[in-house]
Amino acid sequence: MPLRPKLPEKIYQRSLFSWVLTSNLKLQILLMAVIMVTVAVRVFPLEMQKKIINEAIGGQRVDLLLFYCGYYLVAVVSASGLKFLINAIQTVIGQQSLADMRKKLYAHILTLPISFFRTASPGMIVSALVTEVANSGDFIGQAIAVPVTNVLTLVAFAAYLFYLNPLLAGLSMILYPLALIFVPMMQKRSNAANRERVDSGRAMSTMIGETVAGVHEIHGNASFRHENNRFGAITDQQYKVRLRWNLWKFAIKNSNNFFQSLGPFVLFLVGGWLAINGRFDLGALVAFLSANEKLYDPWKELMEFYQNWQDSTVSYNRVMEYFATDCQFTLEPATERTPLSLPGLVEVKDLVMEVPGGIRLLKGVSMTVEPGQHLALVGFSGSGKSTLALCIAQIYKYSSGQCRLGGQEIAEMAKSDLAENIGFVPQHPFIFEGSIKENLLYSVHARLVARGLDPAEHEPSLDRLIEVIQQVGLFLDVLGFGLNTVFRKGRKENLVHKVVSIRAAYYTEQGRELRNLVEFFEEGRYLHHSSVAANILFGNPNDEAYLPENLPGNADFREFLAEAGLDLMLTELGRELAMRTVDILGNVPEADATFFQQTPVLPEEFAAYSQLAERLVRPDLSDLSGEERGMLLKLALRFTPGLHTLASLAAASESMLLKGRSMFMERIAARAPQAVTFYRREDYIHSQTILDNILFGKLKTESPKVLDTVNKTIIRLLIQEDMLERIVELGLEFQVGTHGDRLSGGQRQKVALARSFLKEPPLLLLDEATSALDNASQARIQNLLDTRWKGKATVIAVVHRLDTIMGYDKIAVMKAGQIVETGSYQELMDRKGMLYELVHGTRGGS
């Protein structure tokens, strides 16, 4: 390819214009060609104009008139067709370059050191990638087409004018150089005023922010006048700057127009005089005037392009400056090869890690961990144990000394090589949106891609996944998720029958114990752990329209509510729920799924209910629209007193709803007996979860301990029916929510551990990886490490809780960035040094 420029290696050093050169060159060449044709086509009508007037009209020849007009038409039609073509090509180029720029910038951002993200705000990164680069994309599309088209058009028209009459042409163009001098000068002033405007705008928002934060002080001192004066001063300054800025902008526009309109003045004067004297024919004068007028558009477009260029350069540079940090490590080896496979030997020698400000977090640490050996790093917070782990994980870059894995210096290793050989579980593992399974496979997938394999084909088997979730103690949780699945009617019918048979067996076995824990579906009682909808329906909807979520929109059901006298009560209940929820959660910034577990409002509906709540303050609900009443009814029907503690049902309301239940039964029996089958012990209930189906009721508590006990007692029956794997498989599909916020802290850590275990790396780095787990789970993980991993894989674990370190081969105690003692647990305890002090909780001295 010609014209392939030498680009700077770093994306942030590239100029905006370099993206033009790397854009689709074939398209750019095509674009130039189209532009050439367009320009020629644009001049053509002018010549036709002249001929129509002089030869056709002047010579009174109709045939020539038609002939030239035909040419004129063709030229005009093709000019607009070509203009569209130019725009289209331009857009394709611009959007391609924008996509290219976004991808490269994103790839660059991913590689930036962790310290960058400590200070960068996610909002800034989002707006840089999403909005700010978009301007640059538009610009790249225009960068060649606009100036070239317009300059060429200008030149072409100018040449045509000279061809018509050099004297007039020269006169009419004498003014353009003046514009070229004055406009940029004024633009400079305007830019300066613009920058000042931004600054004073910032001052103003700071001042307003202060007023809001300190309003009690203002009220206390009655300093209204003083504050008004301060604000007034800033506002006046802002006013002056804005005025200046706007005036400059108009000045630029107007002087442009002025230079433009002076053209015809000269033409009329001189051209008219020449025509009167017969030294210039009329057709030529008309053509001349048209051509001169046509100079205006390209000129204007050039000016706009100039403006646009300036703006996008400013914002492009701002974006690039923001990301002007280098990746501290190599991502991939220089020559393509499969990642290295290294033994789990870790050698650290005189390792120093210094952060800006001259603070040394590690002050010369040395240690060796043999392949298969397990080392625990202990010490007080801030002793450098996590820092050491993060240096080995290549997340921090150490300042001096050596740190080797399998003989390779970690700082020089490519990320892909290191990732192949270590499993790293950080203190606060990140769980991505998606299913549990996707999260479990995250590391394995990345590794398969690095090896050039298709992840879908080499995925670990279900058995292997189950083995790992059992090892980390996640099995019961996943089973629980699986048991929480709701089957729609017509799906998995074979499973459904098995569930019903488990129900009977389970009740005979556990019935007595369950009585305290479960609220059974009993006809004569109000169910506090079921929704209002389920309490009224009390059955399995066979007709889509009677699914709980469809009830608020079901006209027949609405009619029933009105007849049963329930609608007013439910609207009131809905209002209470909406108002309470908005009152409580309205002030919570970025409320995630956790905050919506105890309200019938769903996170995605919150904004709508916030708006509605403003209108609910008035006690009179009669002026609510039908849609708004529907929203309130929706909440009321979801309301489950046992779960949604922010409101409660009065006894009278409960008996009304119970009465409603029997009325509804009668009504359905009379009108549409097929639509709902009422709860029967022999039937599967499609609107309820598998667990509720097995229990034939709802658990009264959310307590994880109770859930675990219940799940454990169900397992045997599931195995008997050969259903266990199926349910676990369903559980693996559980969607964890953004940031995994539908999982508990312990579950997140277990997922992160399982993720690394699945990978079976030669070195496992655990940075307080079990800190959120209860003692039993922690002991289980420790036991797993001791029995299955010892001798096979190296483990370096940063440990805060000391009750689990007995099983480690070696313990290194750190203090103030140094290892102060190393040895087996017994040796160190016998020595009665630092470890002894840590374990016995005496903090030397006091």
Added chain:
Amino acid sequence: MSSSTEHGAAAKDCEYSEFLEIMRGLPLFARVPLEVSKVLAYLSQAETFQPGDFLVREGEHAEAFFYLTRGRLQVTRQANGSAVSVKELGPGASFGGLALILGAKSLYSVSAMEEAEVMILAREKFLKTVQRFPQVEPALLRSLAEHVLAWEERFLNRHPEEFASLGRDFGLSLF
């Protein structure tokens, strides 16, 4: 707060209002702004414990704050292989403030002596809330420091003799 009580839909005082009331009265949350107390009360849950059930076990990580609304609880600690009863707690008692902030292992076991009704605020929910309201942590820290100081002062005043003999172990408020 709302006029709907007259209409009877949610006439009973709901758990949330009850918990909010409780929370406003607890020294630990005294300095927490109302908007945050509301969220914490909302995220709290009621649970019933049967006699013999453990709320917290010694040595395990305490992960919640408890407020006893009904029943009696027993606090014990293992000493020389047997559980020594430290004290009994009745309605209105609360514990677990340190657990919320630190989540460290518990030094005591707490179990139900009779059927007990407890308001529970889980640490995880507490932390999620606190992260969203940066002004809460200093408020809690202050309440906690005041509590420590008051405790030691009271202890020193009550046990002047022990202070002389066990002096080495005092001075918590010097931290």
